[in-house]
Amino acid sequence: MMGLATLGAGLFLLAPNVNAAKGDFGVDWAVYQGANGKFGYAKDKFAISQIGGTTNGWSMYDQWTYPSQVQYTIAQGKRAHTYIWWQNVTTNAQADRVLDYFLPKIQTPKGSIVALDIESGYQNTNAIAHALQRIKSAGYTPVVYGYKNYLTNNTDLHYLAKQAQLWLAEYPNYNVTPTPNYNFFPSFENIGIFQFTSTYIAGGLDGDIDLTGITDNGYKKGEADNPKTQTPAVKAGIVADSTSKSDIKAGYTVKINFSAKNYATGQAIPSFVKGQPHEVLQVSGDKVLLADIMSWVKKSDIEILATNKASGNVELKRQTKDKWTDDLGVTWTKEKATFRITKGPLHLRWGASPRSSVISVLGNGSEIKYDAYAKTNGFTYVRQPRSNGQYGYIAVRDSQRNAYGTFK
Template sequence: MLKKFLKRAILALTVAVLVLPIFGGAGSAYAAKGDHGVDWSKYQGARGTFGYPNDKFAIVQMGGTTDGYNMYDQWTYSTQVASTIAQGKRAHNYIWWQNVTSNWQADQVLDYFLPKVQTPKGSIIALDVESGAQNTDAIQHACDRIKAAGYLPMVYGYKNYLQTHTDLNYLADREQLWLAEYPNYAVTPNPNYGVFPSFKNIGIFQFTSTYIAGGLDGDIDLTGITDSGYKNGDAQKPVTQTPAVKQGQQIHKETHNYTVKPNDSWWAIANRYGMSMYTLAQINGATVNTVIHPGQVLRVADNGQGQEVANQVSQPVAQPQGQYYTVQYGDSFWSIANKHRMNMYTLAANNGLSINSVIYPGQRLRVNGRVSQPAQRVHYVRYGETLSGIAAQLGTSVYHLQIVNHIVNANLVYPGQRIAA
């Protein structure tokens, strides 16, 4: 009975996908279940690349961690978000999540990435859980942090891996899943539901890693979750603004749709609209070596706006400034940090203070982010060592080691403990 029900459900979903309308080519993307989209990392370049004109969203890698302690950024993140919005599509985020096995590690990763989010509030921040050691509680703790920050958490991965390394039922009861399963590595522009990784609460299905020739992840939105963060799913109506979103909106405002005609080329189209062919290719997530074909829809500069569009494309995207909290009567570093799910030492250091500093009502404190640190030196405590002795060996202060390593009691360290300077 269950198998018959699943077959009927999958057939109904397939039919629904086949009859979905396609809106506006490369123009604004509007809400609809069954929207196709892509996900990117640095391998898709500064402006990313879409597979087909009817793609409606991109999920962009911010960076991640491979050890739960050290984070890396994707240099393409901000410009890919801006490019997505410029093309009238919805932008979301994901973080590579490997060997994060404690809530403390999860906090460090999110303290680092949450202030850097360039998509609007309410948009997706997915955890890419597909490699290394995992901890279900740490994943859920991170999802709760993402939700508390005003974003929509998702858990990405392969069903078999997630079932082996996490309590997937527990996670799926609380968050929508983004699951991947591919029938093969042939070019696959539409999902094959014969290999659908059936499970509860799947919001996005990544159905191929070869959406187009040469490789590109292809995804389908099964629930409308990619509308999140955008009013009625319209990419030009984000719930909140960020520097990348503003840049993308400005480029979109100064461009319009153009349908490629026979014998067109990047140079011919760009020349017609007073643009550089390199800028034209960039704002369409392509290069001048990308083949264009009749019927394809591109964004081109409005009359007289060619140089302004070029200026916008070449303008670096500013980083968000983070969130601030105004100190109230009775507040302390501990109470403020606890309210914002931070470590109180991180809170103090982010504001150039120590936890012994006096704070006062009306004072503004930055309440997310991470202490900027140079490359770390690591020392493992030996029997009989003290924190003050280790600080002297590493050429730093006890206070610095307490902040970096979240040590509350400077008199309490133990053999084998990892101390980073």
């Protein structure tokens, strides 16, 4: 989510009663996870994607990544759900305006979760309860998301917990955490989902566990990846999920499975290319050539995400020599140089956004070697290659192009 959990707050030393059949792991996504989303591990069974939201109860914003994230979740045989950013909605009229806008746009199946992300701004318990009832009346499963301290300080959470299941977040630190630490469980009634980390994997990703089986809602019993109803995104995902690997063609979008070990040529597959979308350039027998990594992979080691580049509003754009567009729609220009900070401190982040997780805080005199720059989110960012194959990003100019340092 966009906020950060209050570290160490609300400690509770007893683990909740989690039945094995209900203990599915999953993730939640915003625009930062791109058009395809990003799973952490092969064990993940669900994803909850942000459709958009409001910061004032009257104007709305959409996340362009939402339809394709739903599609790609279904394409991988996993369960897709939805959440709405909910800030400064203090009247029923505002709640109605927000839901009048978003309910017709929901791409997950009827019965699936539609959560209100309540973690910032002014709140009104009655308006939230009104919204939960509207979500339920529309045929979805209402859920309240947030951090226990914020929710108890800004709402009557006991009352809301009687209206809908809760999805609460709490984590002790930002170390990579693939399983829950129940010493930091935010004890409360009617918790359906526990978000136990924002660093499920290196680089950042929210990790969740289903405590009650609520993420099965919207999917046929005994067929967890079979939606009860279909939307355009769900249909596109089902087409991809049901397409045989023997029918893969150039132009399809695929991912390399987490379990894959070696390319078809024998070299080990780096972990950072697994689970990511790759366009198929060529097909040869039981192998495919993937465009961005220019490597041959066995069909048995991949999964189809989309049967063509345009499915579910996804369009993967090829990299050119000096300029390319990433899967967040940001256009980057190649430039190898060094940036030296003179107007610090500045935040080095995992993404090119002021809301992305911070890697480190750098003071004056610090130098960043970068390989590309882009104008996005009101700033000019540069991209720093890192030793683990990932990237760091830092704002080097403001919206008026005033630099925070020097270049060489």
